[in-house]
Amino acid sequence: MHSDTVVSLPEAIERYVEDGATVALEGFSHLIPFAAGHEIIRQGISGLTFCRLTPDLLSDMMIAADCVDRLVCSFFASGSAGSLYEVRRRIESADPRPLAVEEYSHHAMTLRYHAGAARLPFAPIGSFVGSDIPGINPDIRSVVDPYSGKKTYVVPPLNPDVTIIHAQRADRNGNVQIWGITGTQQEAVYAADHVIVTVEEIVDDEVVRSDPNRTLIPAHAVDAVCEVRTGAHPSYVQGSYDRDNAFYREWTAISKDPARLQEWLDVHVRGARDHAEYLESIGHDRLRGLLVDPRPSGVVDYGRRMQPSEGSLK
Amino acid sequence: MHSDTVVSLPEAIERYVEDGATVALEGFSHLIPFAAGHEIIRQGISGLTFCRLTPDLLSDMMIAADCVDRLVCSFFASGSAGSLYEVRRRIESADPRPLAVEEYSHHAMTLRYHAGAARLPFAPIGSFVGSDIPGINPDIRSVVDPYSGKKTYVVPPLNPDVTIIHAQRADRNGNVQIWGITGTQQEAVYAADHVIVTVEEIVDDEVVRSDPNRTLIPAHAVDAVCEVRTGAHPSYVQGSYDRDNAFYREWTAISKDPARLQEWLDVHVRGARDHAEYLESIGHDRLRGLLVDPRPSGVVDYGRRMQPSEGSLK
Amino acid sequence: MSTASAKDFTETELIVCAAAKMLARSRTVFAGVGLPTLAVDLAHRTVNPSIQLIYESGVAGAHPESMAEGIADSVVVSGAEAVVSMHALFGYVLQGGNVDVGFLGAAQVDRFGSLNTTVIGDWESPKVRLPGSGGAADIMANAGEVFVVLRRHDPAAFPAELDFVTSASPVRAAEQPDFIQPRGFGVSTVITPLGILRRRERLGELELSEVHPGVTVEQVQEATGWDLAVAEDVTQTQAPTAEEVRLLRDEIDTVRLYLR
């Protein structure tokens, strides 16, 4: 909606992400906004409260770069690919510094974004009865259900200062279209004060408007749109490129060794001026190997009224 | 999922809609399941609790046919087209019988389906502070927010015995795809014990699977799929046929006169053996006038992995 | 664009043009069909090219190719920027605070801008059963501010006390101080056939701000069921310009669906 919605990624991060902010970077395995996370590292932003269901390699990187003081999440590993050693060092031995942790389940995190998006005071959840999780998280509370007289656990809204997501495409106004796994992006976006969306491609209005149900995030919710091709590497973009599974496996060894991890950041993130240089450093042959063959969706018909209807001719 | 998911509409209604049941027929102006409502009238089912955000002409018809004892809704008129006189007669003068009413707002109804779908004890809502609505609806209650210490209103889950919706298409397993206005259908479906979906077209699995994000209702939630072409008339189906606005306007005069309303039901519903005969009685010329010109969506690419990835070759 | 006043215009055109002018700085508007649609369309073509219209049906950024006959007409979907579920629309878009202006109609408006759209008479056995809330109670609580357009102005429509409070003003909500208060300002503007009433403070009352051409302050006060406050600087409502009337008649509602 704003004339200045389309900006460069460095400008968007500079404009909206401040030291000490609460920042959500969402995308469940799919569409993880790595390019944006790397730009946060490059700009040396620190003291962040970092929110994300599954921290993933991105948290290992951002924590190692000392951007993050507090982690709000529901999973502390890299999916099937194993431990996040920087996260483990911080938690198990405060090495090199402690890391504050607020711990939930996936459903609880989803509901925190949901309550945040709807500006609700809290969201009830059926999980946690008998679990030790409420005991280590004082923000998980309970209320008495006025219908049954029994208690239910509730979680508080999560309202990030900034939510950052990556998507297949958006128009210049900020209408964002996503297909494949959509995760918690809609909730995390509406929960935030400001929203940055990096996209593989900025497209003409007509492309978006040919399929309005594909728009997960309407323009009124978006502050900045940045065209960043291959902006989710090493995660993936449905229909464009696959997850760099080899990279995920290599990360275990990098992450295990603090010196190697800092060196990796020096070479690929801090030593790269921008995402284009990051991609150079990864290697275009390697990236080409991640491309996928086409598997087109069908076409549906939205229809167009033939003429003014009988009623409106009166 | 069930081998007997695809059935005729009369069979589905007979199997799942019992006298005295709580039944939701949803679709917000778009995709109103009129054919299913007419079949309920034909089968003489009575004593229903009828749930629907905007009762629309369908409630006037079902109430006039004496199917309904109780109305749970948030709007008591026919959109822009005026009063529902059968509903008004019942409420204003108990003519010919009283009608019990449970009254909400649109957001509250949506949240009742949401809480029902998620089997939550209640859902908080920001509306109603200062309103007289909680005073006439004892099911709208309040709880104390454990974070702020202030109260919020809450609404109870709505779990219909049966939810019925109409859709553009489904496969034979019951995966249902909808585009255009999707209303509260996903929530209303998941809230119900049983689900009947009438569709314009049953399509091959491959059609559905070419675009999984278009599936609003996965098969596990659906008990019966019935192919009923033009099953939403006089409402509309995006991309297929338009709303019969002239019919909506004509309804005002029909609905105003109880004798004419009964006569209309005799001719078009009770006197028609099935939906095909109903369409005959409306007239195919008239229906052809509602068809729309094509306005195709674009195609998106879901991608296909070229070969087993590097990792899985090990 | 010509700014000369139109030589002839209807009451509807006057109301629509007054509403459109007030939308100059609004980003998002939540509106039903009819006069609000015309006002938003006119604002889009004159004072606010980036205004976005949101419908409770879930459509955001509609670009209808012909005049919509309802908030869920197929023409508001084809070519729209987004369609979301009503759960997302009411929860995230509206209650989440993304609607700057909501348009509401009403059978009755009170001194503080509470609205009745439920019943005339008693709820248990009403004289007239009205449509009820629909989304109105939700819009009142959550829209940044609310514009009300009424096609009549008499003591029955502006009574000292409402028969039923469907959508409560923040003043009335404040009578329940133990509840989390709604975020919205409530009704900021009421446009009637006689003039324009405004509320300037969140807990303030409506006052007469503009009178339409040919209407006196006294006429408006007599037509109001309470002792209507009058602003110090009451002005005459600006008449539609010739260009505005041309746009309404020749481009926006060419089939006279709402301009009558």
Added chain:
Amino acid sequence: MSTASAKDFTETELIVCAAAKMLARSRTVFAGVGLPTLAVDLAHRTVNPSIQLIYESGVAGAHPESMAEGIADSVVVSGAEAVVSMHALFGYVLQGGNVDVGFLGAAQVDRFGSLNTTVIGDWESPKVRLPGSGGAADIMANAGEVFVVLRRHDPAAFPAELDFVTSASPVRAAEQPDFIQPRGFGVSTVITPLGILRRRERLGELELSEVHPGVTVEQVQEATGWDLAVAEDVTQTQAPTAEEVRLLRDEIDTVRLYLR
């Protein structure tokens, strides 16, 4: 299909085949990658052609063209029957009661089937920080029943007391009787390298139900950190058939991603 026992099979194949047999009557299964995926795929090809696999990423009815490397791999999306938001997946699909069986892993399992996936040691300063709940606490509370697959069976993995209860059994939930109780049955089955433990009642405890070929009841009891109950009719786990092993090796996991 051949039902003769395979001549050689691995521990993994035994576990996967045992799990597959137990899925004969399940409509929907919530599973992570790895052994559960193999078990569901095998069940689909043998005892239950209409079984539907649901992933916490939002995918229902996946039909991957190659072996998925994660619950959110692009190959589980292409050609799937449905993708829904995680809010709908956890809220409507799982908590709504549409998942018959959930598969969970764990670092520790207790007598009543509570699970620890959070920490070894104390939460404030853990010896080992484990992955945490993810969706596990949600699955335990809401899936019709839960199958647990463990790759080790010793008193550290089956302790008398968990270091941390991530996902609580209904027995433990019942200690908070003022709370609405979770709908799920909790853990019904634990498959380990030594045998199969079962819980037969919602508030009951695990008992040894099957021992794998070559394992004795006493061995299992010694490997368990509490006084493990033993069913009256302990049987030997059925060995995989030759056909099952062929399917696993030649059709399901041809690249040996999980069969090791």
